[in-house]
Structure formats: C-alpha cells, structure tokens
Amino acid sequence: MKILFIGDVVGRPGRKLLLQELENLKNEYDVDFVNANLENASHGRGLTEKNLKQLLQTPIDSVTMGNHTFGQKEIETYIDNYPQLVRPVNYPKVVPGKGTTVIEKDGIKVGVINISGQIYMNEMDSPFLFIDESLDELKDCDIILVDHHAEATSEKLALGHYLDGKVSAVVGTHTHVQTADEKVLPGGTAYITDLGMTGPENSILGVEKEIIINKFLTRQPRRFEVELKKPWQFNGAVVDIDETTGKARSIERINRIYE
Ligand SMILES: [Fe+2]
Numbered sequence: 001m002k003i004l005f006i007g008d009v010v011g012r013p014g015r016k017l018l019l020q021e022l023e024n025l026k027n028e029y030d031v032d033f034v035n036a037n038l039e040n041a042s043h044g045r046g047l048t049e050k051n052l053k054q055l056l057q058t059p060i061d062s063v064t065m066g067n068h069t070f071g072q073k074e075i076e077t078y079i080d081n082y083p084q085l086v087r088p089v090n091y092p093k094v095v096p097g098k099g100t101t102v103i104e105k106d107g108i109k110v111g112v113i114n115i116s117g118q119i120y121m122n123e124m125d126s127p128f129l130f131i132d133e134s135l136d137e138l139k140d141c142d143i144i145l146v147d148h149h150a151e152a153t154s155e156k157l158a159l160g161h162y163l164d165g166k167v168s169a170v171v172g173t174h175t176h177v178q179t180a181d182e183k184v185l186p187g188g189t190a191y192i193t194d195l196g197m198t199g200p201e202n203s204i205l206g207v208e209k210e211i212i213i214n215k216f217l218t219r220q221p222r223r224f225e226v227e228l229k230k231p232w233q234f235n236g237a238v239v240d241i242d243e244t245t246g247k248a249r250s251i252e253r254i255n256r257i258y259e
C-alpha cells in the first residue's frame, strides 16, 4: 500500500494546490491512501468546516492537525463528526476530538496517530508518555501511521527510533521546512523529520515575509497574513508499505514548485 503524506497545508495557496493537483499526484505516484496535515489550512491558523468539506472532495483519506488545531474556534463544534480527523493525542482528555483513528481502505486497516512534541511546545505533555497507549488502541491495524507535530529534531528522531519496528511510518510536521533525511529505519519504519509545507514558496513558513522581517526589526507584532502570490510549493512524501508485515519498503520525498 502506498501512502502519500502532505506537509502542513497553508491557507488558500495550499488549499488551491490540493484541489488542482492532488488527483494528478495520486495517479502519478500510484497512491492508495492520502494523509494531509491541515492545521494551517484556513487563513494559516486552524481549519473551518467549509474548508474541510471542500478538501475532502479531493482524495484525502485522513487529516492530522497540530498546535493550531483550535485556531478556528468552530472546530470544537464539528471535530467529533469527522472520523478521519485527528488532533494531537496528548491534549488533556477534556479537549474535543481524538488523537487516533482507524480507517479501512481496500480491506486494509490503517491506524493514524497525531501526536505533538513537547520541546518548545511547553503547553503539551511529552509524546513519550502517550504513544504506548495509542499503539495499544491500534493493535488490530495492519498499518500504523504517525504524524509527529513537533519543533525539535532531537525529539522527532528519538520518537522515530522509539517507534521503529512498531509502526509503518513516522513523519514530522510543524516546522514548515522540509528535511532531507528520509529513510527506512533498521526495524522497517519509514521516517522523515519534517515533510515541509504545502503553500506559498516565497514566504516565511507561509506568512508574508515583510511582516515577519518587520517583526524582527521592530519587535512590533502585526497580524500574520498568508502570502498569496505564486510560486506555490507542494511538500510531502510517499511511503510504500508491505501491508502483510506492516513494514515500509521505501520513502520518497516530494518537493514540487508550481509557477
Ligand atoms: Fe503548521
């Protein structure tokens, strides 16, 4: 089974790119299952139900989130209506939504875990205290996919190696900068520290660059606006998994620029 993971989709550029190109990419890479990180899909922060519905018209099978999950407050009212939508599992139990889900595709049970890092994300508890319980919940799955939404490369690598041989893939999100360290770990788990961002290329993590530069120069915060100008980039990775063993055969990084 081939899985396409899409790095943080930012604002209108990211959404438009998925609507225009995802079907083509799915065919080109012969993909069976698609996971997209949509924590920045609406105005760069969070996800409205309207945008989610629109993006679910594309071949997306599961959706992961991150520290911006609740950036659009309305998500609290609809998050439990979408079985394919997960937010970091290490939120307190009272928080709406769930951190794991199971999706059956072509007779294969795919488990998806979204988990947050803790380093530089101090409001979250350590992923290492939550991940075993999530694995337990998904023990009947043929394939387990983990989106580790985290800042620190050390924490991401540590969780990757901790999960090596226990899950099919551990992919990183959140930094919006793609790393070139994709590999299959010795135990058969596909790994990449960060998938990168699907959104405006000439921006700072998706935001208009002038706003961020000015913030560094003047210390005066201004409202973040998503850069709308092209070129736009599509970032992600395709992982090929042997569904009988759950082990990854390969991982291929994708970084496409659309003028
Ligand atoms: Fe993000």
Ligand SMILES: [Fe+2]
Residues within 6 Å of the ligand: 039, 066, 067, 068, 149, 173, 174, 175
């Ligand atoms: Fe994030």
